[in-house]
Amino acid sequence: MEQSGILIAGGRVVLPDRVVEADLLVKDGKISGLMDRGGITPPDVSQSVEIVDASNLVVMAGMIDTHVHLRDPGHPHRETFATGTSAAAIGGVTTVLEMPSGIPAVADAESWHYKNQVVAPKAYVDYGLYGGAGHTNTNRIAEQAAAGAVAFKSFMNAPAPNADPGFDTRALPDDASFLAAMEAIAVTGRVAVVHAESDSICGCLAAQMKNLGRKDLRAHAQSRPPLAEEEAVARAILLAGAAGARLSIAHISTGAAVERVRWAKAQGQALTAEVCPHHLFHTLSASEHLGPYAKVNPPLRGDEDVEALWAGLADGTIDYIGTDHAPYTPADKDKGWNDIWSAPSGVHGLESVVPALLTAVNEGRITLPRLTRAISQRAAEVFGLRSKGELRVGADADLILVDLEREGVIDPSGQHSASKDAAKLWAGRQTRGAVTATYVRGHLVAKDGQVTGRPGFGELVCP
Numbered sequence: 001m002e003q004s005g006i007l008i009a010g011g012r013v014v015l016p017d018r019v020v021e022a023d024l025l026v027k028d029g030k031i032s033g034l035m036d037r038g039g040i041t042p043p044d045v046s047q048s049v050e051i052v053d054a055s056n057l058v059v060m061a062g063m064i065d066t067h068v069h070l071r072d073p074g075h076p077h078r079e080t081f082a083t084g085t086s087a088a089a090i091g092g093v094t095t096v097l098e099m100p101s102g103i104p105a106v107a108d109a110e111s112w113h114y115k116n117q118v119v120a121p122k123a124y125v126d127y128g129l130y131g132g133a134g135h136t137n138t139n140r141i142a143e144q145a146a147a148g149a150v151a152f153k154s155f156m157n158a159p160a161p162n163a164d165p166g167f168d169t170r171a172l173p174d175d176a177s178f179l180a181a182m183e184a185i186a187v188t189g190r191v192a193v194v195h196a197e198s199d200s201i202c203g204c205l206a207a208q209m210k211n212l213g214r215k216d217l218r219a220h221a222q223s224r225p226p227l228a229e230e231e232a233v234a235r236a237i238l239l240a241g242a243a244g245a246r247l248s249i250a251h252i253s254t255g256a257a258v259e260r261v262r263w264a265k266a267q268g269q270a271l272t273a274e275v276c277p278h279h280l281f282h283t284l285s286a287s288e289h290l291g292p293y294a295k296v297n298p299p300l301r302g303d304e305d306v307e308a309l310w311a312g313l314a315d316g317t318i319d320y321i322g323t324d325h326a327p328y329t330p331a332d333k334d335k336g337w338n339d340i341w342s343a344p345s346g347v348h349g350l351e352s353v354v355p356a357l358l359t360a361v362n363e364g365r366i367t368l369p370r371l372t373r374a375i376s377q378r379a380a381e382v383f384g385l386r387s388k389g390e391l392r393v394g395a396d397a398d399l400i401l402v403d404l405e406r407e408g409v410i411d412p413s414g415q416h417s418a419s420k421d422a423a424k425l426w427a428g429r430q431t432r433g434a435v436t437a438t439y440v441r442g443h444l445v446a447k448d449g450q451v452t453g454r455p456g457f458g459e460l461v462c463p
Helices: 081-089 109-121 136-145 175-188 197-211 217-223 226-241 257-266 275-280 284-292 305-313 329-335 354-364 367-383
Strands: 005-007 012-014 017-026 032-037 047-051 059-060 064-069 094-096 126-129 152-155 191-195 247-248 272-275 399-409 430-439 443-447
Touching: 059 367, 064 081, 064 354, 064 367, 081 094, 081 109, 081 354, 081 430, 081 443, 094 430, 109 126, 109 136, 109 152, 136 152, 136 175, 152 175, 175 191, 175 226, 175 247, 191 226, 197 217, 197 226, 197 275, 217 284, 226 247, 226 257, 257 272, 272 305, 275 305, 275 354, 284 329, 305 329, 305 367, 354 399, 354 430
Parallel strands: 005 047, 012 059, 064 094, 094 126, 152 191, 191 247, 247 272
Antiparallel strands: 005 017, 012 017, 017 032, 059 399, 399 430, 430 443
16 A cells, blocks of 8 residues: 655755755655654544655755756657656656757747657656757647647757757747747747857868868867857847846856856856856766767866856856767767768766766765755755655655765766767776665655666656
């Protein structure tokens, strides 16, 4: 018989401003009590409550991954919503926000509803669905928001020749189309999440590299230099500000762009920024031996930019962390060994992000309260997910149990992604800190590296 509630007892509970010795009571999928150890047990704790022993563990809000591409529908050999959300559950991610890529692309209310029908029966964790905002569907932005789009995604570049059909519905290749889309998004009140790299700079430099016969990973990185990001970020800030849109810079990767965001925030602009774990933990020079398996947009940077990202995370200039989980298969990636331009850009991240960040906690890079703000609280605030993101009474009981002392090595062969064999960027990385259990709305969905939930349990979340 199903328990009427859960008492998670004996652990250290991570709040956005402190860590407390407390017990957590869960009833009907919600947090109903947070009691300092030694306090009086609330009257609604009865014999029917299941006791979960969290002694020597840390209790945190589950991660809200603001940026995933689960390839569903369209590319099931790379990922499906079932494999992707099961990977999320194992990794300590309790909500995923899915980008509008796929076949068909999400471009209007009809395609948004179709995607939801496809993915809903497969979801192990809760999820939100982005809408697409491009130069060909600006007049369809409002209907996507009305359908329930959690935010809108746009690229500041034209579709690549090998892009999936429908990329134009999230491409804003010129200032006029960008401004028009920002104005339309501003009316909805949703967030405009932008991939900010200068199309003209990147295109020109890529052509130069190809003319020189360069086909290596570094050539790809040099075709997308820090300047290309800084210029696009500055332009996006200017145009979104003029439109009155709530702008968020996706996967910020350079110190110069962080400074642009810091300045604009100081002027009072409605602006946020996301950073990805691969930009926090990997550099180009340390990853060159991986060739196409380290190819991502924006590219991996150098030590100076990595330090600037950590500093921006520490002072709140960077608001939240998203993985940009964009899986490809070895067959996709291997094309790039002889010609980097032939390989797609994207890396895995769902099962590696939380252990990597817990390791950073143990190394003194970031505190537990600052971490929970970055992976949970701020994401919930920015995307309007009011019932999530924090361990407080009345919130959804989306939480993870963490063993800060457990050491491990990231091994893609044991992961749950459909294309785990291509998750080579993180392979062999030593970690200290592990997710031992994941709960979504009070239900155990993963424990000790095994999925315990069921597909279809995950629910759609809307702002």
